[in-house]
Amino acid sequence: MHTNYYPLTEEQELFRRTVREIAEKKIAPLAAEIDECDEFPWKAIEILREHELLGLGCPEEYGGGGADLLTCCLAVEEIARVSAPLAPRISASALIGEALYLGGTKEQKEKYLYRISRGEIIPAFALTEPEAGSDAFSLRTRAVKDGDSWVINGTKCFTTNADIAEFTLVMARTSGEKGPLGISAFIVDKGTPGFTISRVERKMAGHGIHTCEVVLEDCRVPQEALLGEEGMAFANLEGLNKSRTLVGGVGVGLAQGALDVACRYAMERHQFGRPIIRFQAIQILLADMATKIEAARQLVYKACILSDLKHPDAMMLSSMSKYYATDVAMEVTTDAVQVLGGYGYMKDYPVERMMREAKVLQIFxxxxxIQRFLVARGLQSKYLS
Ligand SMILES: Cc1cc2nc3c(=O)[nH]c(=O)nc-3n(C[C@H](O)[C@H](O)[C@H](O)COP(=O)(O)OP(=O)(O)OC[C@H]3O[C@@H](n4cnc5c(N)ncnc54)[C@H](O)[C@@H]3O)c2cc1C
Known part of the structure; x- marks a missing residue:
């Protein structure tokens, strides 16, 4: 079934259908493996690379797709519809690609950006620390200048893919200011002495995508590893607003996938001599699921459009869309399990996996x-002015 989703252009609609086909034919058969198997899903990544989806949001002049945020969102949504943990690989490449594009030197762009854009390398992003999660600006990792190099010390946690990434973009404090000022970004290449993966977390879902603790102990990197201006890491991380919006897109896609399974099941499953979709309680459940997804989708698309327009409300919409769409994903996947009854709880149907996959979207x-707090802060400044 193909539905035209307002406000997509013909071209975007065609793109969405193409990605859906790739996702259904090639990614869906790997989804359970990505969830359960402890190995990085290189096969699925190769499919994204082959179809030029990994570098979709990276700048065209460096070999990327140069796609607008709404188009990236469509890809993320369709991949998430079959495998939610895989979809953020597209937004992570776009986020780090943009940081390199905005702040990188010619050499850094040539060395890393081309390869990210072509999907040849996977980057990682290390901001969170054991004592600095939501309060990320309180991070304690320090980088101290020593001649022509920087020496980094600290511990990062929950760094996605740090164990397989070609490099990790490490956020470290380089001076004593508070808040974002004084935090610098360093490109730390795989294998740099003093950069150790101290632990791979055991988690609820997406076991193939590793979440790592990283210890940096007298980790020496050259001056050329500094990305952008010293102490100004966040000046090049505008992409964080975009990747947050794309997490909303992951939520919409995942919820849609769960609704699709639930509707088909409700039409096939008979109890009391009729398909369960004929019972009003199930109808109400399905109707609410579909309505919430549609509302979330429109909010996420609007956030994408405002971001591309650099509209003053773009940041607030990015937070709204992230929290609303991922809360919807949690509700809808839980309700999908309910529609399938006992079978929904079993691994024979994908809704059990989808419900587990939804949870992290409300956290990372x-x-x-925090998103609600950011929306409220946006409202305060709006009504003050
Ligand atoms: C699977 C996974 C992958 C991740 N990948 C990455 C990655 O690649 N790179 C990276 O840097 N980080 C990554 N993260 C980290 C993620 O961004 C953090 O987990 C998140 O920001 C929350 O930080 P925390 O876990 O320390 O929770 P805390 O900040 O300790 O929060 C605990 C609870 O308190 C609430 N809370 C905290 N402060 C406030 C407040 N002011 N008002 C109201 N409520 C508040 C939170 O909402 C939460 O419910 C990942 C996390 C996970 C789970």
């Missing part, structure tokens, strides 16, 4: 509590 890229 800034928890949904």
């Amino acid at each position: 890229e800034g928890t949904n509590q």
Whole structure:
């Protein structure tokens, strides 16, 4: 079934359908493996690379797709519809690609950006620390200048893919200011002495995508590893607003996938001599699921459009769309399990996996509590002015 989703252009609609086909034919058969197997899903990544989806949001002049945020969102949504943990690989490459594009030197762009854009390398992003989660600016990792190099010390946690990434973009404090000022970004290449993966977390879902603790102990990197101006890491991380919006897109896609399974099941499953979709209680459940997804989708798309327009409300919409769409994903996947009854709880149907996959969306890229706080802050400044 193909539905035209307002406000997509014909071209975007065609793109969405193409990605859906790739996702259904090639990624869906790997989704359970990505969830359960402890190995990085290179096969699925190769499919994204082959179809030029990994570098979709990276700048065209460096070999990327140069796509607008709404188009990236469509890809993320369709991949998430079948495998939610895989979809953020597209937004992570776009986020780090943009940081390199905005702040990188010619050499850094040539060395890393081309390869990210072509999907040849996977980057990682290390901001969170054991004592600095939501309060990320309180990070304690320090980088001290020593001649022509920087020496980094600290511990990072929950760094996605740090164990397989070609490099990790490490946020470290380089001077004593408070808040974002004084935090610098360093490109730390795989294998740099003093950069150790001290632990791979055991988690709820997406076991193939590793979440790592990283210890930096007298980790020496050259001056050329500094990305952008010293102490100004966040000046080049505008992409964080975009990747947050794309997490909303992951939520929409995942919820849609769960609704699709639930509707089909409700039409096939008979109890009391009729398909369960004929019972009003199930109808109400399905109707609410579909309505919430549609509302979330429109909010996420609007956030994408405002971001591309650099509209003053773009940041607030990015937070709104992240928390609303991922809360919807949690609700809808839980309800999908309910529609399938006991079978929904079993691994024979994908909704059990989808419900587990939804949870992290409410936590990473800034928890949904923090997003509400950011929306309220946006409202305050709006009504003050
Ligand atoms: C699977 C996974 C992958 C991740 N990948 C990465 C990555 O690649 N790179 C990276 O840097 N980080 C990554 N993270 C970290 C993620 O961004 C943090 O987990 C998140 O920002 C929350 O930080 P925390 O876990 O320390 O929770 P805390 O900040 O300790 O929060 C605990 C609870 O308190 C609430 N809370 C905290 N402060 C406030 C407040 N002011 N008002 C209201 N409520 C509040 C939170 O909402 C939450 O419910 C990842 C996390 C996970 C789970």
